[in-house]
Amino acid sequence: MGREVAGSCLDGVVMEMVSAYCGRFYAAKPELAAGRIEAIGFQVGHQLSERYTMDRPRFTDHLEAIKFICKDFWSELFKKQIDNLKTNHRGTFVLQDNCFPWLTHVSLDPSMESTDATESDPALLGDTAAQTTSMLLYFPCGIIRGALTNLGIPCAVSADMSNLPACSFVVRIKT
Amino acid sequence: MANYLAQFQTIKSSCDRVVIAVEDVSDLWLNVRQSFEQRLPVKKACLNNKARNPVFVENLPAEFIQTTDSRLRSRFPQEQYLFWFREPYATVVLVTCEDLDEFKTILKPRLKLIVQNDEREWFIVFVSKAHPGNDQATKMAKKVYARLETDFNTKRRERCCKFDLHGTDADFWDDFDSKMVDCIRNTLDRRVQFYEEENRKLSEQRFTPIWNFCNFFILKESLAFMFEVTNLHEDSLREYDELELCYSESVNLPGKHREFGGLDTGDDQAALLNPGFKALTQIIQDDVFREFEFRQYIFACQAKLLFKLSRPVEVAARGYAFVVGFSKTLALHENALPFCFREVWVITACLGLIKSTSAQYDNGIVAIDSEKEFHRLQGDLYSLCRVKFMRLAYLIGYGVEIEKSPVNSASLSMLSWPKPATWPSIPPDSSAEIMTKEKITLQAKPREKLFNIQRKPLPLEPSFLLREANRRRAFLSVGNMSELYDSVDGSGLDAHSKLPSNKSSSNLMIRTMSGPATSETSLPVDRPMRLSEIHVAAEHALKQTISDPDFMTSLSSPEEFENRYMELTKGAADNYHRSWWKRHGVVLDGEIAAIFFKHGNYDLAAKSYEKVCALYSAEGWEELLADVLPDLAECQKILNDEAGYLASCVKLLSLESSLFSSKERQAFQSEVVRLAHSEMKHPVPLDVSSLITFAGNPAPPLELCDGDPGTLSVAVWSGFPDDIALESLSLRLSASSSADEGLKAIKSSDARVLVPGRNIITFAIPPQKPGSYVLGALTGQIGKLSFRSHGFSQDGPVDTDEFMSFEKPTRPVLKVRKPRALVDITPAVSSALLMNELQWIGLIVKPIDYSLKGGILHIDAGAELKIEESQMIEIESYRSNGEQSGPTDASKALSSSSEPGRVEKVPIENGKIKLPDWASDVTTLVWFPVRAIDDTIARGTSPASPLKHSIVDGMRMIALKLEFGAFHNQVFERTIAVHFTNPFHVSTRVVDKCNDGTLLLQVILHSEVKATLHVKDVSLDLQAGFEHLGNGDGRPTSSLFPLVIAPSSRAGILFVIRLSGTKDLDELENSDSMMTIKYGISGDRTTGAHSPVPVKPDDSEELLFKISLKLKRPVLDPCLAVGFLPFSTDCLRVGQLVNMKWRVERLKDLDEASLPDDEILYQVDANPQNWMVAGRKCGHISFSKAQGSRIEIAVTCVPLVSGYVHPPQLGLPDVGEANVSCNPAGPHLVCVLPPTLSTSYCIPA
């Protein structure tokens, strides 16, 4: 299955990018690294949305767009859909993924220096695994933001991981 | 049946209301007529529409007609059916009767007779003439009416109502109305049913040869008309729509040819709003209507109904579609129609639609979005009209008047030429006109634009008119049609329009050619026409085509044309502005502006042009902008609106460089420069954000410490085609942190030249407040013109994320840190140095990640301390406490320069040291030689005279000042204390006393320094009253030199002396004996005292130390001994009471003279700053004279200061000092610990 290979390869790329930014380029200032990673995600999402919304009718409202993100977009990316979508109908949406593919390899075990793919970079061993994992989430956040922005919905996206590998993305639409 | 058409039309025109027949049985009509007719038109009626749904119609027009009336008599039955819509819808039977028998015998049968005809809808009105006063008659009338009801009412339906001539009542009329309406409704239903039936029958015959559209039409329209009469407009409209549909299906059937029409005079005036434009009989031709007229007729009927339904918007919408569609139809038959017939018709049609719809629209109210819709349609109509009009104008040679703008080009250059069968040829004796046309075309020269921009004018013609026209010349067309067809591109002619074209074209000849046929020969057949000739010919042909004179006048002269053109353009623009289609509106404004411009009305022109430019530049359509902007610039130049003109030039420059040739761009720049250096009345700041952009360098922001200046290099992109000289250029930084911390202007080094493209410009930044700064604006001066730019360059190195999220780069370019310690200087020496010797003082200079490059260290040694400037300063890199730092002294320093910790010698001039560059970033150790001067002779101590002086005497202060930073703007100041001391502290005691009076004097040398001392020689020369025993060279008895004294240890030396002759005491008092010690020292300057710096190379290592000792003669017979008893508590604390005890013992009794009897005076003296004496300071105590008797004196005091302080001393003033032996009287110093924090005596030490 080509996709399998491509998928794991992509995982590797993501991990490596995150570690490169957090570890090497901006080891000192994690918030800067986060910004950069998010920005990369933004660009990626921007282009993907262009591609994945081809020959589908335009969205009439925000909810539709979000649903698109949850269903088609997500399955294009991860071959699975967002598991749960909540909204307060006032511009805030919570997209919960019970098993986010990019977190499946992460194991939060502070006791040992994990030999996991995410932790492989020596520069990362400094900061705790939790930080690293949260770093991993800036990229998908950026993707979501980029996609929505390109769909004409300016928004802010944040993520939090309650218990791995589940995590939820919070989309706040700027009005 | 078609021959009924004429009759049908007359009937239709004659009757326009519902007819109600009045059967006046008993001659009552005249009495009741008036009151009846007051009920008309029927206020409210509920009728059924075609779909059998009840519809409420108001003011249904109706008319009472007596059955005896000629209009209702004598009609043939089948025409009755055909024109049923005109038959009565209801029959009112008017009866009256007073007598019951009469009713039975006469009236009833007669009524039966009337109402038996079931076709009619009827009801009976019983009129009672009975006077209300007349009870008899009234009763009778009631009876008869009751009878009437029983006879004629059925349970299904009441058909009777009673009307009192005198004193009528309201409910009768309601009754009457309802009955009437019932009748009308029923009739209507029946007739609708009938017509539908008929229609169905006919429709079945469709596509069969016997099918006849005309019949179908009559039936359909009858129905439609009936609906119209009964105010059921919707249904009527639907009928017409079906009719239209059916027609267009039937008319386009191939096969037998039909006349198209449109050849009568006046046909060029579109009649699509005037149903009565032509009699139907005129336009019918073997059972089929001519398309040209009939379509217009149908549309007219629809429009009429829509207006009645007050739906002008729909009329406009349908109208526009109709015009466009119909113009296509006209194109099919164009070669049969007069020259340019199609264009003319479209123009008139549009104008007509605009006129009527807007008129209807103004007195109606519509929803907002349909309003926008309406205006859009109007705009479309206007612009369609406008295009056709321009086309006509172009044909007759006004092309030069038409602006060759994109909009005109778009609408004209893709619009095919008219395709007459033959192009009109030149009328005779028209040479004069030809000349004039020639002149027009010759005179018209394209106005050269500003900045002499050369552009190929956009085409206004699909193909060259000259070729097109000549190809369609008459002599070509007649005869070889085939050639003509080939030439016509497909759209024109298809099969069924082929045959007529021969005939039609021939009669076209007759119409278009003015004058007799011989005129053909007026120009030789073979010569192709010249353009001007074509124009003239076209004009003449048009004169033939256009029947409306004032339309023709609008084409009579360029001026006239222009007025009409203006009017149409304005109309289109205004309407578009009020619709969704703003862009259309604005673009047309541009066209209007062009006219204004031509007439020198530059002000208005500029206004419109500005709108257009604003639109284009807002959405970044630079090609279009580049087309208009020069015009705007020209207006502004003429109006000498300098600000606007400059702005336009800058805008032009900032457009894509591919849009203009370099010469043009240089022209723009030269304009800018010219204005900048000229005297401007109102010098204006110019925004060049689009032209001059700038960005900070991609590297992380320049970081400065508080108060540091710096230089910031910024990349500036110049969009000017050539170098441009700036008078000045300055950059504004805005603090990103706080908004109020406004803009900081940074002057760049004065005048400079910006080359096209990238320039790197460095700005000197004066010290800024702490915070982070982002690029603000770039301001500068070109000549007298001050410009500013906010343009953050995109093509510059932009920070990725900002760039990706499409935001303005707000990356700080400068960060100024909060004030902090940049350097630290601490003394390196840990313990005391030698007093009066040249000693190294070490300073650890530690930069705190800040470069000390070019730093200067000022050393200001106070009094009593002298810096030996003849010596070089030694600077060595300091390796922190971990490994041992630096070599011990100069010699080793030199040797050690090889090892990583490098050493450099630098001179010191009047207290200033320049730090070497290598030392700018590393921690260094600066050694400089000083001599602490202390001219007081050190004093030894003996039991008799305890030590008085404190360590403070040895302290020396050094004020340091380090100037560093790029411009020595950073200053670090500190004063450090260095402790100097004598090598030794000497104390003496008499260890033994022999009977022969010789004494063993022990001299104890305490080493005061952290260095090993080698005592080489000691000599003591005694004071008067003492003398050495034996050979009197004051050497110690034991000569064990050199004597080595380890750091802070002690050594003793013995002298044998004796008293020499007695002198009076006081002389003894003020003479000291001197001790001279020759010694050497080996120490480490990093820890403390060390061998002095050799000033001259031949300096010996040997040092000399003199100290004065005081020997006390009375030491020999002390009679009292005072001893200090140890403290009760182990430690003293500030604020804690402590008991001080001394014991006084009588060693031997004195001779009475010297002492008073057994009283003794004591006093405690203590430094009041250090001690608070609680008890009595002094007093008498009794003390027996017996030898060995002892007493204790106790004083309670409180230490006030922590640290090493002198304890209180007990003194016995009465007893001569010589008679008191203290061994010792108490410690020199006692240690007082700081208070426990709770105490209220807490005083900082």
Add this chain to the structure above:
Amino acid sequence: MIVCVAVVGHQNNPLYLQSFTEADDALKLHHVVHCSLDVIDERVNNPKRNAPTLNETFLGLLYPTENYKVYGYLTNTKVKFLMVTTDLDVKDADARNFFRKFHAAYVDAVSNPFHVPGKKIASRSFGARVSTIVKSFGSGTTV
């Protein structure tokens, strides 16, 4: 034949405009395309009318005149594709098909790392691809 195709960004800024007329009168086509944006605005902002095509990407015939037609296509990302043609009977299916291919080409073009988002598309390969699509227009080849 198609005389002009254009891509217009979400701020109505031209991203790509290619005319296929031999004469250098592209400017008029710029004008046509620009004005056609009015119709798109109307369609989008004024949903009362043309309810069926409310949120379909293919906007159909925008702008019929008697000499040329403008077809429009509006993506989810508010990017507009326009096509100006002079042949007067165009099958909707053909137009849809054309736009689908055009859109695909565009998506690939913006994936080009050298493409600056929001700036004009300058890639030569895109141009080539578009012209082939234009050539194949109406020839019923559905991809």
